[in-house]
Amino acid sequence: xxxxxxxxxxxxxxxxxxxxxxxxxxxxxxxxxxxxxxxxxxxxxxxxxxxxxxxxxxxxxxxxxxxxxxxxxxxxxxxxxxxxxxxxxxxxxxxxxxxxxxxxxxxxxxxxxxxxxxxxxxxxxxxxxxxxxxxxxxxxxxxxxxxxxxxxxxxxxxxxxxxxxxxxxxxxxxxxxxxxxxxxxxxxxxxxxxxxxxxxxxxxxxxxxxxxxxxxxxxxxxxxxxxxxxxxxxxxxxxxxxxxx
Numbered sequence: 001x002x003x004x005x006x007x008x009x010x011x012x013x014x015x016x017x018x019x020x021x022x023x024x025x026x027x028x029x030x031x032x033x034x035x036x037x038x039x040x041x042x043x044x045x046x047x048x049x050x051x052x053x054x055x056x057x058x059x060x061x062x063x064x065x066x067x068x069x070x071x072x073x074x075x076x077x078x079x080x081x082x083x084x085x086x087x088x089x090x091x092x093x094x095x096x097x098x099x100x101x102x103x104x105x106x107x108x109x110x111x112x113x114x115x116x117x118x119x120x121x122x123x124x125x126x127x128x129x130x131x132x133x134x135x136x137x138x139x140x141x142x143x144x145x146x147x148x149x150x151x152x153x154x155x156x157x158x159x160x161x162x163x164x165x166x167x168x169x170x171x172x173x174x175x176x177x178x179x180x181x182x183x184x185x186x187x188x189x190x191x192x193x194x195x196x197x198x199x200x201x202x203x204x205x206x207x208x209x210x211x212x213x214x215x216x217x218x219x220x221x222x223x224x225x226x227x228x229x230x231x232x233x234x235x236x237x238x239x240x241x242x243x244x245x
Contacts, residue, residue: 076102081113087120087128087150096131099139107136113158114142119149122176122197129157129204138162142241143228148172153201156208156236163237165228171236174223176201209235 075082081098085091095113102111113132119125132139132154141158143165152173155163165171178194180187202220206213211234219234231237 079106079109079111081111082116083113083151083154084116086118087124087154089121089124091120092124092127095128099128099131099135103135103137109137110159110162111137111139112142113139113154114144115147115151115155116143116145117147117151117154119151122150122201125150125153128154132157140164142166143169143171143237146170146172149174150176150201152236153204156205161238164239164241165231165237166241167228169228169231171226171228171231172223173205173220173226173236175220205236211235 072082076098079102081095081102083091083095087095099111102109138159140162141155141164143155145166146169147155147165148170149172152171155165155171175198176194178190178197180190180194182190198220202213202216205211205220206216209216226234226236228237228240232240
């Protein structure tokens, strides 16, 4: 992946990722080690923003000597997409629009998606994943903090060989949750839809990880929390990122 630079009081990091051989037959017999060099801004204050329906959080601007700096625009110019909230239809619309726009700008350049995502709407996650799979650019994924529920599906659904997590990241997989209501027949249909979604998700995780479907079903039966190393061993990611100052 080509270096990506972001200005304004930068702190240089060198990220080394050691890939983990997949259990599938297409994997190589020895690990690969890739160095990813880029520059990011430091000393930024973080605050938790609760996602509300109809009002998705907007990444705040940072005041610099040259004027306000729109962080989202800076990341976008460097082909970086950040998902830091539960995914609903509006978040999915933003992410898909960014993916399509970056493809139109340069269909041969990679895209990097950073995730600190506790999950969200199954349908919205499917929409983002389908777009990731359909566009020509390779979409790498990196987990900061947490990739839980269907957020883990996006993490594992990145380009194989380009799926990473930070050392302290947590990944959680489970069966989808659903709330049913209405007439009895409607409830029956909603339950059937939830069951079908679970089967689809389990098959996707099996394809992403190379694990047997039966093992994936055991893992997703209840909330299964994994460290970054455990996620690497299971095949949800391809490497761990380590910073060298």
